[in-house]
Amino acid sequence: VKNYGEFEFWFALIKIVTIIAMVVGGIGVIAFGFGNDGVALGISNLWAHGGFMPNGVQGVLMSLQMVMFAYLGVEMIGLTAGEAKNPQKTIPNAIGSVFWRILLFYVGALFVILSIYPWNEIGTQGSPFVMTFERLGIKTAAGIINFVVITAALSSCNGGIFSTGRMLYSLAQNGQAPAGFAKTSNNGVPRRALLLSIGALLLGVLLNYLVPEKVFVWVTAIATFGAIWTWVMILLAQLKFRKGLSASERAGLKYRMWLYPVSSYLALAFLVLVVGLMAYFPDTRVALYVGPAFLVLLTVLFYVFKLQPTNVSQGAVRSAS
Template identity: 60%
Template sequence: MDKCKVAQEDLHRGLKERHIQLIAIGGVIGVGLFLGSASAIKTAGPGILLAYLLVGIVVFFIMRALGEIAVIYPVSGSFSQYASTFLGSKYGYITGWNYWYQWVVGCMCEITAVGLYMKFWYPDIEQWIPALAALICMTVVNLVAVKFYGEFEFWFALIKVVAIVGMILIGSLMILFGIGNGGVVVGISNLWTNGGFLPFGIQGVLMSLVMVTFAYTGSEGIGLTAGEAKDPTKTLPSAIDKMFWRVLIFYVGALFVILSIYPWNEIGTIGSPFVATFKKLGISGAAAIINFIVVTAALSSCNAGIYSSGRFLYSMALRGEAPACFSKLNSSCVPARGIFGTVLVILIGVILNYVAPAQVFVYVTSLNVTGALWTWLMILLTQLKFRQGLTPEEVGNLKYRMPGSPYTNWLGIAYLLLITVIMFFNEDTRIALYLAPLWFGLLYLTYNMFVAKNSSAATINNAK
């Protein structure tokens, strides 16, 4: 008998706690922190620190809401399957396909980033070539046993973490002792000079929230590891709680150091703040070092995207919400068909790298943001519905609870609505709000055509 066919097709629980911890961090920290922070600072000035802090708190509550259910029902479908069970199969179907699409688009952007960054060393290379090579490599990594995926993602995420910690430590030496600045102590006065801490007022902070929210997308991917975690009742709570503090340190800490060292209105003229900081300390080859880190960050995100989307196809196929061919596992208990199906669509990104203008990715990425807002909304609503079915005694006996529920749920939902409104006032993101109804309308139509009459969504009680 196939070792993967036991009562239900089951993923292999090969992810250890250290894997879960680094996957949780790596899923949130992307290339935006290394190269995209300059544009965010231009929008809000030093007040960008408030934006990252605010969004970090909102995401923490969303992850706690997800963790409350995932600890009890550690299934591969995560929030998509929870939505099917507690809100109805229609919501699970839309959430699953939307999240799959969200990661597919993200992977297209990441392999494009690899193509761009490789030009640093090979300026004459065609951009689509390294993009294709990156996609092939990440596909191979995802087709082997999950423990190898965990190891790969562990080390890739660790590179990002070490780079950020190094940035914070080096910058702190400049701020406190003047090391790397000719012995002149830098201090933190740059945080309130040059127009003050809020040079554009609260409006600047609000307008930066869309970009900051995008930076945090991917954090919900920690829920997908529940089906392959060795001890989800232990590893998931630990990973979620530690992720909150670590991400705040990495994002807020790194930007605090950067904004202390450089006047905020000069950062856009010095290139990557990370490169500038390493150069200022006298480290030769700083640009090459950061470029290597950014390439690994992009590969890490693409790796996580293929992992997540492949498993979503597998989970939805088990519930009758995707073609049955995706419900099979290979000999390593990996959803190979789901991975191949995902990669075939991501190949469109390779083609676009050859024929399409760069602005296409700006619009598609904006649509990705609306997808993330839907995912987070479903997590908050699902946890609310889950709580409604519990007695006060059962709530008190929960192993891992979302603090402040249901009030924190409604605050989180209010924040998601705020982001939607803000997107209307930005010309680059407004188009996503025009396209989103078409996308969700298509999902609603296909659900009614192919799934509604013969819905066989799995219930949590029957999930392993």
């Protein structure tokens, strides 16, 4: 955990510094004309060239699947609860900070890019990040952005390996995965679980070799399906958990879901909408073949290995007694 946190800190720092620099520099271009002979560009590009939302609601709906992919991993906050020293304080703080991170790194960056460059020209002349830095006079912008992209990819791999390995280790401890994955090294690292996680990543390399022109859409669609399944399970578990609480237990909750239960049902409806959109478009439809097939495979393996989930509460009572 320590090494994961150390690597992720530096990987994240590189991304954060780069995006903040781009946003600040972009605001300088928009408001003060930096790199544009002192002529402020303004934000008219947001509604020019066809108007705001030029492709209508359909364009927004078509982009949802790819947009959802950008939010993969937010559920990792919950995974860290078992590692945190004071989860009642740190987890709510982490969840609350997600809003501000989205506002700065997603909305802020897109606001700057779409204000400086017409939406229908983005990507035709290179990366908008590179173009923004070059406009500010940074000639080595391409090399800098390439370095940041590599560190971002490493960060994604780092997070994926950690979360998948830890989840598999936890499942094995609870009797929901083969017991071998619960074994750790002398320093507590679940090596077998991590090796399986790394092996899964190598499938992406194989797909990139076999179908390079389709692999990105396929992988993002399949990953999005996996995330949607995870989020649906989290929402259903949360709904069942809250219904099982007494009035006094509900009153004692330290961190409550905003507008429960309406917000939970709205989130479920939105996820169903995204799945429907994935089924509508041929390129993303592959996820609805692979995803359910993988779930069936997991179910078969569950019975093949004769797994017996551990009743945590009963185990705790027995150990306490």
